Amino acid sequence: MDLSFLTVQVLSALRQAAFLFLISSGLTLIFGVLNILNFAHGALYMLGAYFMYWVTLQIVGPAGFLLALVAAPLGVAVIAAVIELGLLRRIYIQEEIYQLLLTYALVLIIDDLAKIVFGPEFKSISKPEILSGSVTLFDGTVPVYTLLVVVLAPAVAALLWYLLYRTKTGKVVRATSSDREMADALGINMSALFTLVFAFGAVLAGLGGALAGPARTVFPGVGTEVIIESFVVVVIGGLGNLWGALIGSILIGSLETIGIIVFPEFEMSLIYLLMVAVLVVRPWGLFGRPLKVKALSEKNLAMEAQEISPVHFAVHPAVRWAPLLLLLLVPLFAGRFYQYLLTQIFVASLMAIAFNLLLGMTGLLSFGQAAFFGVGAYTAGLLLTKTGLGTLSALALSPVVAAAAAGVIGFFCVRLSGVHFAMLTLAFGQLIFTVVYKWYGFTGGDNGIQGIPVNPIPLGGLGDIDIGSTQSMYYFVLAVVALSVELLRRIRSSPFGATLKSIRENGQRAAYLGLNVKLYQWTAFVVAGAFTGLAGGLYALMEKSISPEIIHWTKSAEPVLMSIIGGIYTFVGPAVGAVVYITLNSYLVAWTEKWALVLGLVLLTLVLLLPGGVVGFVNEKARQTLGKLRCIRKWSFSKSATS
Amino acid sequence: MAFLELNSINTYYGRSHILFDVSLSIEKGEVVSLIGRNGAGKSTTFRSIIGLTPPQAGEVLFRGERISGLRAFRICRKGIGFVPEDRRCFPDLTVRENLEVAARREKETAVPWTVERIYALFPRLQEREKNLGSQLSGGEQQMLTIARTLMTNPEVLLLDEPSEGLAPLVVSLLADMILRIRKEGVTVLLAEQNLHFCAKVSDRGYVIDKGSVKYEGTMSDLLSNEEVKEKYLAV
Numbered sequence: 001m002d003l004s005f006l007t008v009q010v011l012s013a014l015r016q017a018a019f020l021f022l023i024s025s026g027l028t029l030i031f032g033v034l035n036i037l038n039f040a041h042g043a044l045y046m047l048g049a050y051f052m053y054w055v056t057l058q059i060v061g062p063a064g065f066l067l068a069l070v071a072a073p074l075g076v077a078v079i080a081a082v083i084e085l086g087l088l089r090r091i092y093i094q095e096e097i098y099q100l101l102l103t104y105a106l107v108l109i110i111d112d113l114a115k116i117v118f119g120p121e122f123k124s125i126s127k128p129e130i131l132s133g134s135v136t137l138f139d140g141t142v143p144v145y146t147l148l149v150v151v152l153a154p155a156v157a158a159l160l161w162y163l164l165y166r167t168k169t170g171k172v173v174r175a176t177s178s179d180r181e182m183a184d185a186l187g188i189n190m191s192a193l194f195t196l197v198f199a200f201g202a203v204l205a206g207l208g209g210a211l212a213g214p215a216r217t218v219f220p221g222v223g224t225e226v227i228i229e230s231f232v233v234v235v236i237g238g239l240g241n242l243w244g245a246l247i248g249s250i251l252i253g254s255l256e257t258i259g260i261i262v263f264p265e266f267e268m269s270l271i272y273l274l275m276v277a278v279l280v281v282r283p284w285g286l287f288g289r290p291l292k293v294k295a296l297s298e299k300n301l302a303m304e305a306q307e308i309s310p311v312h313f314a315v316h317p318a319v320r321w322a323p324l325l326l327l328l329l330v331p332l333f334a335g336r337f338y339q340y341l342l343t344q345i346f347v348a349s350l351m352a353i354a355f356n357l358l359l360g361m362t363g364l365l366s367f368g369q370a371a372f373f374g375v376g377a378y379t380a381g382l383l384l385t386k387t388g389l390g391t392l393s394a395l396a397l398s399p400v401v402a403a404a405a406a407g408v409i410g411f412f413c414v415r416l417s418g419v420h421f422a423m424l425t426l427a428f429g430q431l432i433f434t435v436v437y438k439w440y441g442f443t444g445g446d447n448g449i450q451g452i453p454v455n456p457i458p459l460g461g462l463g464d465i466d467i468g469s470t471q472s473m474y475y476f477v478l479a480v481v482a483l484s485v486e487l488l489r490r491i492r493s494s495p496f497g498a499t500l501k502s503i504r505e506n507g508q509r510a511a512y513l514g515l516n517v518k519l520y521q522w523t524a525f526v527v528a529g530a531f532t533g534l535a536g537g538l539y540a541l542m543e544k545s546i547s548p549e550i551i552h553w554t555k556s557a558e559p560v561l562m563s564i565i566g567g568i569y570t571f572v573g574p575a576v577g578a579v580v581y582i583t584l585n586s587y588l589v590a591w592t593e594k595w596a597l598v599l600g601l602v603l604l605t606l607v608l609l610l611p612g613g614v615v616g617f618v619n620e621k622a623r624q625t626l627g628k629l630r631c632i633r634k635w636s637f638s639k640s641a642t643s
Numbered sequence: 644m645a646f647l648e649l650n651s652i653n654t655y656y657g658r659s660h661i662l663f664d665v666s667l668s669i670e671k672g673e674v675v676s677l678i679g680r681n682g683a684g685k686s687t688t689f690r691s692i693i694g695l696t697p698p699q700a701g702e703v704l705f706r707g708e709r710i711s712g713l714r715a716f717r718i719c720r721k722g723i724g725f726v727p728e729d730r731r732c733f734p735d736l737t738v739r740e741n742l743e744v745a746a747r748r749e750k751e752t753a754v755p756w757t758v759e760r761i762y763a764l765f766p767r768l769q770e771r772e773k774n775l776g777s778q779l780s781g782g783e784q785q786m787l788t789i790a791r792t793l794m795t796n797p798e799v800l801l802l803d804e805p806s807e808g809l810a811p812l813v814v815s816l817l818a819d820m821i822l823r824i825r826k827e828g829v830t831v832l833l834a835e836q837n838l839h840f841c842a843k844v845s846d847r848g849y850v851i852d853k854g855s856v857k858y859e860g861t862m863s864d865l866l867s868n869e870e871v872k873e874k875y876l877a878v
């Protein structure tokens with residue numbers, strides 16, 4: 001290896017580390033103080049890049065470039081302050097997941113707004129002449145712009161150090177990251193500090209975008225990749241820890257550079273592999289500390305109260321089976337479009353209900369369910385295309401293989417909790433995604449698998465059932481999903497389900513009572529993985545073609561969204577959410593390109609107005625009405641505790 | 644009108660009702676003890692006063708003004724200082740930084756607390772100035788949390804079980820500190836399980852059990868009341 005090559009590669013790694021640090025330092029600061037993992041941070045990065053683009057178009061030349069470099073981050077800060085004051089502030093008292101969801105809704109909204117304002121195409125930002133050339137350094141040719149970035153990022157790091165360690169506000173920020181309640185009791189105004197830190201974090205994201213824009217390109221949605229990379233960095237470094245973000249950035253920047261040279265195919269897999277390895281060995285990241293377990297908030301307790309609402313239990317079995325009867329009749333009067341739509345909804349419902357076995361029942365937020373969906377889908381897809389296995393056998397193996405994957409992944413994940421659990425499931429999910437995406441020889445890589453043969457199912461001596469048509473597929477999927485959902489319902493009301501619930505409510509108490517909490521959580525993880533895999537298998541059969549997109553992390557967000565839309569503390573909630581989500585999706589996509597914007601607004605409204613989800617809301621209303629009619633005994637605690 | 648007054652407050656953690664009509668009344672310049680066993684509701688009373696767990700019913704008055712319902716930082720700025728029970732100094736900040744972040748002066752008190760005056764009162768903290776909160780011994784951490792709260796220049800100090808887990812020598816040092824803080828004109832409400840420690844520093848006390856006040860009187864009356872001691876304080 002000669003010196004010039006080394007110089008170029010080292011600087012390339014440092015440049016990558018510099019961008020990563022700018023973005024993740026803001027992310028980790030916000031997490032430290034506000035305790036929110038800000039999904040919208042990538043969108044703020046994107047805005048920084050777009051503002052840079054816009055300002056440099058208005059004022060061409062070095063002066064414009066310099067001005068843009070200052071103005072873009074400030075513009076992003078203003079937007080962030082508005083977001084914090086107008087939206088985030090309203091939901092601090094709620095559970096973490098609603099805050100995550102709100103920032104996720106913001107991603108959808110900001111991405112689509114950017115598309116409307118700046119157009120869907122890729123934009124490149126021109127650099128002034130003095131920054132476009134390159135210089136020779138140790139025989140290597142290095143772009144001037146790279147040098148600028150590599151010098152500027154450490155300067156920002158030094159400034160951050162000064163602000164945090166030498167100013168009173170910085171010290172207050174550090175104090176608040178380690179004990180928010182104590183800071184509050186010492187007279188520090190949390191609201192003002194939150195706005196400040198959120199806006200300041202946004203300045204860093206905006207600066208990252210403004211600096212990276214001219215080196216990369218800008219397009220709507222660029223944030224979704226950036227945010228995941230920064231999650232990797234801050235999780236590896238330790239959430240909320242600035243030094244962790246610095247070291248994490250250098251590690252990931254170097255690994256990406258080495259990866260491109262040594263394993264060009266699996267460069268991205270390496271990053272997730274590192275993240276998995278770090279979290280397995282040091283669950284709280286390299287510099288992190290275990291997070292304090294948050295006491296249940298009043299709001300949370302009020303929402304859980306809905307779950308034991310008598311209305312919920314009063315559902316008669318006949319009422320439960322009535323929808324199935326109705327669904328059996330649908331093909332008699334509904335056309336193929338609706339049959340297909342409903343088939344999609346069945347599959348999504350199964351995935352969402354299985355997922356909610358983790359979130360709503362066990363209190364585990366998995367952000368990697370798409371992996372099990374994908375494993376199920378690819379199991380069926382590969383078996384059907386590459387072996388002579390029958391349709392039913394291939395489908396039956398989907399949940400088995402998915403369960404095996406969940407068994408291995410779950411073994412590592414259930415040792416963590418809260419946001420760390422979510423991040424480890426995300427890392428495993430993305431690891432599987434990157435492998436499937438690149439492994440052309442086995443999975444077809446990004447081409448996926450097309451034309452999956454779905455042979456008729458033999459019925460012993462009674463002939464075959466062909467499930468090739470939309471209508472027969474409709475009945476087939478309905479039958480499989482109905483059986484699975486009934487199974488899941490029984491699991492939920494079994495003693496096993498009751499134990500899961502007690503673990504969610506108070507894991508420590510459950511452990512004192514001698515329960516093997518981790519074993520229960522692992523079992524729930526495997527069961528959820530199996531049913532998710534089955535849903536994936538069904539998906540492969542109905543679509544007859546699959547591609548790696550179904551494993552991408554944005555797909556893992558779907559069951560989360562569905563469950564929260566419907567309500568996580570009810571059994572049918574996730575299915576109702578699936579109906580809303582899939583219906584919205586297919587109608588909006590036909591009607592407007594701005595489907596993500598509308599979905600984002602729906603989510604936003606939901607988080608702010610109906611945190612119990614649709615079903616939670618209906619239950620609560622029914623309870624209130626029946627309570628007024630004196631049909632049911634009032635729950636004394638919820639009245640006295642919340643009035 | 645008392646300086647700090649609790650009028651039948653009722654406090655909940657979620658669904659569980661913890662405090663039942665707790666009423667206290669503290670005059671300016673007093674050191675008053677709130678004595679009770681583990682889980683009696685002492686910390687909850689303090690959290691209710693400072694606004695971290697606001698009471699659902701009843702009210703807290705400070706100088707005749709209703710402070711219940713305000714947010715914690717506002718209550719602190721009104722002049723109430725809270726020292727929590729588990730020595731929650733900021734572990735990643737140095738001793739000096741711990742003091743600096745809390746420094747505030749809302750009113751023109753005659754002689755405000757400054758880092759220098761704190762060091763005069765707690766010389767040990769000056770020696771450990773550059774150490775991180777997490778590097779201090781239990782006794783030093785206790786001193787630091789008290790000192791940190793003093794930096795907010797409170798008129799009332801809520802001290803939650805300061806003697807818990809400290810060596811006897813440190814405990815008597817602590818008693819000394821409390822008397823000196825009182826001499827500076829600070830009113831003190833002290834939560835304790837240790838009756839003898841209370842007797843050393845306070846004149847009056849309340850006994851709390853299962854979230855309600857069971858007894859109130861001077862410390863000397865309480866010390867000689869075997870029935871109350873037997874019923875509510877014996878372990």
Ligand SMILES: Nc1ncnc2c1ncn2[C@@H]1O[C@H](COP(=O)(O)OP(=O)(O)OP(=O)(O)O)[C@@H](O)[C@H]1O
Pocket residue numbers: 295656659661679680681682683684685686687688728804836
């Ligand atoms: N965060 C909480 N959630 C639910 N219950 C709580 C919580 N904190 C305390 N409790 C309960 O409230 C009651 C009163 O607790 P509190 O901490 O006020 O007692 P204490 O007198 O300070 O006890 P100790 O001497 O142990 O500090 C106890 O029964 C306790 O179990």
Ligand SMILES: [Mg+2]
Pocket residue numbers: 685686687728803804
């Ligand atoms: Mg206590």
